[in-house]
Amino acid sequence: MEIRKTISDLRQSLVWHQQQRRTVGLVPTMGNLHRGHMALIKAAVVDCDIVVTSIFINPLQFGPDEDLASYPHTPDADIDLLQESGCHYLFMPSATEMYGKKTTDANSIVKVPCLSELYCGASRPGHFNGVTTVVSKLFNIVHPDIAYFGLKDYQQFVIIRQLVEDLCFPIKLVGIETVREASGLAMSSRNNYMDSQQRCIAASLYRTLRFMADQVKQGLYSISDLENQGLEQIMSIGMKPDYLSICNARTLEPANDETKDFAILAAAFIGSTRLIDNVRFQLDRSGEMLSKSGKSS
Ligand code: PAF
DSSP states (O other): OEEEOSHHHHHHHHHHHHHTTOOEEEEEEOSOOOHHHHHHHHHHHHHOSEEEEEEOOOGGGSOTTSSTTTSOOOHHHHHHHHHTTTOOEEEOOOHHHHHTTSOGGGSOOOOOTTGGGSTHHHHSTTHHHHHHHHHHHHHHHHOOSEEEEETTSHHHHHHHHHHHHHTTOOOEEEEEOOOBOTTSOBOOGGGGGSOHHHHHHHTHHHHHHHHHHHHHHHTOSOHHHHHHHHHHHHHHTTOEEEEEEEEETTTOSBOOTTOOEEEEEEEEEETTEEEEEEEEEEOOOHHHHHHHTTOOO
16 A cells, blocks of 8 residues: 555556546545444445545544544554555645645635534534535545445435535445444444443444334334434433434435435434434335325225
């Protein structure tokens, strides 16, 4: 694997592969690589001729009171993991390389409105503008054929899908299923902030989401009753919910009686650590639709 720290060096390395029409896959990350990231890289290695992983802790997607300064930065361990992974290029730019010497406020911003203001966007104003800006820059730098993102950040995935569609990026997006610890806790770099007792409590978040999904599938409760039950469960295990929402997995709007593709999205604090997770599932409502239109016998 070769490391590139500047945009021009990376572009120079990729141009030959692109002239040979080799498929280029991009795995954007903020480093501190874990099994979740490795699943993205593994999928890219299977699909693509050339795999580029980027490691960049993007200051633009952190709010002023967030954990930019303490976000885990483990370049040596990351490089060791990547050497074994089949990744061809690691792009590790500095903040100045990505944004120049301007203050972050003076940069051009790529914004996907509406979707970016919901859920995590409501709690972390400006966060998704930072994400869509850096992802657009990475797309323009690498020109990948395929880009890989984890579905743990499901709202991020939906927003990037909208970005690709709206700005006509000729890129296929692949979402990779969340990798979990044996307890069910979704792998995340922020898990490092928790002690073993907190990790144990945090694993219950996924149990609550699965419980809620089962109830929706069985049609046992109204959406809002179920959201309230879920919130109570999260609080009773010692976490502070930020949001918990049963929504339409395509639009992220609140689910209703017609919804077939569901996502249950959650964010909650354990101590000062903010975790997110989700479950997604489909309901076959064809029988209901037929009976509503009077076509069933
Ligand atoms: O999901 C992440 O790690 C980041 O939001 C991303 C997509 C690498 C952009 O900085």
